[in-house]
Amino acid sequence: MTALGGASRLDTLQRLLAGLYDSPVTVARVERLEPWAVARVWLDATPALPPSVVVKWVPDGERDARTAAWRLRTECAALRFLAEDVGVRLAPRVIAEHAGDRFVVLEDLAPRVALDRLLRRDGAAAHRERLAAFAEARGALSAATAGQAAGYHARRELAGLDAAADRAARLAALRGSAVEQASALDVALDGRSLAELDRALGLLADPGPFLALSNGDAEANNVLLHATGPARARLIDFEFAGYTHALTDAVCLYVPGPAWLTVGDPAATGLADAYRRALARGIPAAEDDRRYGEGLAAACAAWALRRLQRFAALDARAPGDHSRLQLVATLDATARTAGTHQALPHLTGWFGRATELLRRRWPDADRDLADPAAFPPYAVRR
Template sequence: MPVIKLVEWTRLEPWRVARARTDRGETVIVKWMGPHADGRRAEAWRLCTEVAALRFLAEDLRVDLAPRVLAADISAGRVILQDLAPRVALDGLLRSDGIAAHAVRLEAFARARGELGALTAGQAGLYYRRRADLGQVDPETDRLGRVARLREEGLSQAEALGVTISGAVEREFARALSELADPGPFLVLSNGDPETNNVLVRADGPTDARLIDFEFAGFTHALHDAVCLHVPGPAWMWVSMPAQPGGSAPLPQVAETYRRALATGVPQAEDDRLYGVALAAACVAFALTRLSRLPTLDGRPAGEDSRAQLVTTLEAAADTARAHHALPQLTGLCRRLAEALRSRWPDADVDIAALAPYTPRRR
């Protein structure tokens, strides 16, 4: 590990991350191992994955979409990364100023995610050779992701909501999971958490977007990375853009920005049928994974946004599938599940039409 003397630290809560100043007057980002809210992976595994993914991008592909690794000591559980300041997290800008003020930055985020897929398509072997040098890794686990979890849990929460699962739904569900499990040309690198908190942009001038947080990186179906542009993640109540934006300032067409960027390296993304089915499958898979939180949300106080958010998540997944003329059985299922939740939780019977894109979820 190169000698970098750190003389000043500023902890960046709540993660085990700090901004430090070196004896040469440079600022760097220091990450070290510690418990993570997502306990799927051991601490050492996550650090090895981040180092391998960032070096794969910067050194093997010479892609400037993420911070560079300046030094790493795996045994000590530390990595020193390039400081991307003055860039800041996009989610904070959207929360403070709203979408209209940062439409260009939101499009830059979508473009960066598409470019990550385009530039890494076909490069899984190169990445996993680098990753294996740092410790054991299972490419199949990365590829399957939430598909494996859904195969295990299936549609069990539908029973709790009194929603009947027909044979047609089960068959289409199996086909959707098979689509995601076998990406073919859509097999690309993802950082594993494609949300707006994991992209840094400049608040003024050129956006110059950079993706961060590659602890859960791996090669998986590219359309998992597009879900966040259609279906609200944990931070938002709604994200989808209206087909015909109203008002004086048009809203950014982030979904098309992502698709065009991905198609530069994955030309199959231009095929409406292939893209539509895969996107619908990824959105429904995400929504059904979130539905597994039903027992937890049942125990929360009435009026908590997390309940209404689960409703909007299911309905956004259904809207996306319908817009792409894909998975009609699962589209109907998501709508029935959302209706059941509205009945179960009267406080979650929200008017989606009143929600602007990137309406924050209150904590």
């Protein structure tokens, strides 16, 4: 039972649930979900209790314990906001939280499993319906929460969190970092591309009607679905939740995240339409091609620039390292997405030049990423 980080936490959990359900509670077994401070807790079956719950806690004695406590409060605020204020079933419910022992109890969404696990096991072609459900859920989250930032920030303040830090913290110092990385690559951002970068960051800082809640990590590992049957998606991991430009949650459909070398063409697979339709139900401005395309290009550019901050570390690695190829793929996909939507043309050109420079600098990463035989959608980064 030490999988919960100690017997005292287990005892506290049993008492907490007993009071909540007005029923005796006995933990049958605990399954630690490594490597995170998360466990599935199976309860002795009674009519009053769910068969299992998920417990997340702050690791004892670790350097990031203070940060982890802040993240758990953020998650609780976001999940309570969705369930109690917005009234949507896109994420697990908070069953209970215990400030003293620094843990939260969440609804167990099993037997759903993480989408990235299915993609790694079977490939993307086998899970087109689940990928579409993922895209739709991301759009639906933004649609449901647009225009309700005040309610969420009130929840954050009740949880002792800084309500004003959300968006600013996500964009802080990105412009300066971009200029620095461009210099390191010897492909400087000129006046026109720099002006478009400023416009892109301005759009993200002031989203207008596109301001919506994100869980802060819109990747395939943070969506749970049934491996067979209807593909009803639930989003998890709201520890970095906050209000931001809705289209930041669409980036994962166009540009590879940390786990992947490629994600494929979302227009060809229908993921782009599934996402946009769901988004437009709550944000009609998503039907405006110009605004949508420029916002998407800006969001992809910001993501790519964050990933480009790894350049020096990757440059020092041995040839053949998959992370080098992934960075090339990231810049390439960003330029392609912006070009398709005819947005930010000078910044798009800069991303294209940076991509070609990296291909020359790293011959091992000069690969044909459009070759579906070598790089099918959701090819895994080793």
